[in-house]
Amino acid sequence: MEAKKEDKTCALKLKCVKGQTESGRxxxxxxxxxxxxxxxxxxxxxxxxGLIGRLQEMTVADVVRADSASLVAE
Incomplete structure (x- = not known):
């Protein structure tokens, strides 16, 4: 069965260092x-x-691209 993507969405996620625990993690x-x-x-x-990361105080630890789509039969 053939399928295609519909309702594509995308988000940019930045994992940032907010602080440290008492043990240093x-x-x-x-x-x-x-x-x-x-x-x-x-x-x-x-x-x-990278540009967004420079505009805020927290250090960017990881950049994530989250793509999502619904699959429907063709």
Whole structure:
């Protein structure tokens, strides 16, 4: 059976170091930017993540691209 993607969505997520525990382990928080155009190239999204990272105080530990789509029969 053939299927195709519909209702594509994309989000940019930045995993940032929020602080440290008393024992010295990093505590993380996730900043999520929804409604990103799914057609944006990975390199462009990574570049934007770097620019956003410079605008805030927390250190960016990881950049995540989260794509989602519904599969329907053709």
């Amino acid at each position: 990093d505590v993380y928080t996730m900043l999520t930017f929804s409604h990103v155009n799914p057609e944006v190239a990975d390199g462009d999204m990574f570049e934007v993540a």
